[in-house]
Amino acid sequence: MTTQLTITRPDDWHLHLRDGDTLKAVLPDTARQFARAIVMPNLRPPVASAEAARDYHARIKQALPAGLDFEPLMTLYLTDNMAAQEITRAHQYGVVKAVKLYPAGATTNSDSGVTSLAKCAAVLAEMEKLGLPLLIHGEVTDAEIDVFDREKVFIDRHLQPLLKDFPGLKVVFEHITTQDAAEFVAQGPGNLAATITAHHLLMNRNAMFTGGIRPHHYCLPVLKRETHRQALVKAAISGSAKFFLGTDSAPHPKSAKEASCGCAGMYTAHAAIELYAEAFEAASALDKLEGFASFYGPDFYQLPRNTDKVTLSKQSWLVPETIPFADDVLVPLRAGQSIAWKLL
Numbered sequence: 094m095t096t097q098l099t100i101t102r103p104d105d106w107h108l109h110l111r112d113g114d115t116l117k118a119v120l121p122d123t124a125r126q127f128a129r130a131i132v133m134p135n136l137r138p139p140v141a142s143a144e145a146a147r148d149y150h151a152r153i154k155q156a157l158p159a160g161l162d163f164e165p166l167m168t169l170y171l172t173d174n175m176a177a178q179e180i181t182r183a184h185q186y187g188v189v190k191a192v193k194l195y196p197a198g199a200t201t202n203s204d205s206g207v208t209s210l211a212k213c214a215a216v217l218a219e220m221e222k223l224g225l226p227l228l229i230h231g232e233v234t235d236a237e238i239d240v241f242d243r244e245k246v247f248i249d250r251h252l253q254p255l256l257k258d259f260p261g262l263k264v265v266f267e268h269i270t271t272q273d274a275a276e277f278v279a280q281g282p283g284n285l286a287a288t289i290t291a292h293h294l295l296m297n298r299n300a301m302f303t304g305g306i307r308p309h310h311y312c313l314p315v316l317k318r319e320t321h322r323q324a325l326v327k328a329a330i331s332g333s334a335k336f337f338l339g340t341d342s343a344p345h346p347k348s349a350k351e352a353s354c355g356c357a358g359m360y361t362a363h364a365a366i367e368l369y370a371e372a373f374e375a376a377s378a379l380d381k382l383e384g385f386a387s388f389y390g391p392d393f394y395q396l397p398r399n400t401d402k403v404t405l406s407k408q409s410w411l412v413p414e415t416i417p418f419a420d421d422v423l424v425p426l427r428a429g430q431s432i433a434w435k436l437l
């Protein structure tokens with residue numbers, strides 16, 4: 094049995110850091126483990142210009158505690174009326190590594206998102222030309238479509254046409270949750286990849302209803318049935334460079350989660366790499382963790398792999414019930430329960 098695991102320092106290719114005091118509260122959790130993270134732009138207002146991305150980058154660097162080495166990789170929030178020129182400028186700024194597509198209304202702070210991809214043709218052509226990846230929250234927003242089917246329908250209605258219209262565009266299908274998405278990506282072209290969260294590897298939709306409603310297990314895309322979870326595990330441990338780590342750690346105050354209309358998002362940054370280690374161990378595939386967590390992401394983004402190492406030890410520890418979050422608290426995944434691996 095493996096009791097220690099040393100891997101190249103990982104990166105997180107999908108992360109929500111928020112801003113201001115909440116940024117300060119969560120950033121150390123990520124920076125302790127990861128060398129870099131792709132930072133999501135769904136602030137209020139969204140990070141939709143090259144200047145906004147540069148300023149947000151500076152605020153993150155400023156919020157970083159002394160002694161922690163961490164590089165935020167910035168994203169632009171795609172809107173219907175974004176000019177292609179904005180992409181060119183953002184690319185020139187250097188800190189912007191990708192553009193994020195939120196279908197309008199699909200998730201937290203997505204109301205300024207895209208209503209029709211046809212409106213973004215010039216922007217997408219410019220990204221294709223520059224090699225700037227498009228990161229997609231891949232769910233349709235149609236109220237008539239069952240919430241558990243929204244990812245699958247997005248593939249047919251939007252992702253397939255997009256890949257056909259822009260065959261050279263690099264695309265990351267973010268936080269995939271279904272067998273349909275895993276198979277679509279595995280069989281797709283080399284410019285198509287996907288991130289997978291730890292929570293979608295560890296839990297199926299029963300976790301939202303164990304003994305009552307569990308708001309801290311509600312995220313988007315919503316957890317799916319067990320067959321889908323198994324397909325995601327299979328993809329993550331396959332050794333295919335098309336699948337890599339993206340936590341989608343999405344902090345919200347406890348009061349906003351435990352509410353009559355609670356918001357979507359799980360906080361996993363406090364234990365991200367440890368949670369992934371649990372999932373890979375459960376699949377007897379700890380030897381596949383390093384590629385998934387530390388190699389395939391930078392390879393896809395054409396960034397250098399990290400050179401330093403981290404070590405995980407098979408050592409159970411107790412997750413706190415809450416974590417301070419500005420003037421509130423947040424409830425981390427596994428609150429009050431234990432995690433089998435510990436980052437040394």
Ligand SMILES: NC(=O)N[C@@H](CC(=O)O)C(=O)O
Binds near residue numbers: 135200314343344358
């Ligand atoms: N994943 C979530 O459930 N929530 C994310 C948004 C997102 O990634 O869709 C958030 O910003 O809270």
Ligand SMILES: [Zn+2]
Binds near residue numbers: 200
């Ligand atoms: Zn999303």
Ligand SMILES: [Zn+2]
Binds near residue numbers: 107109133
């Ligand atoms: Zn997200």
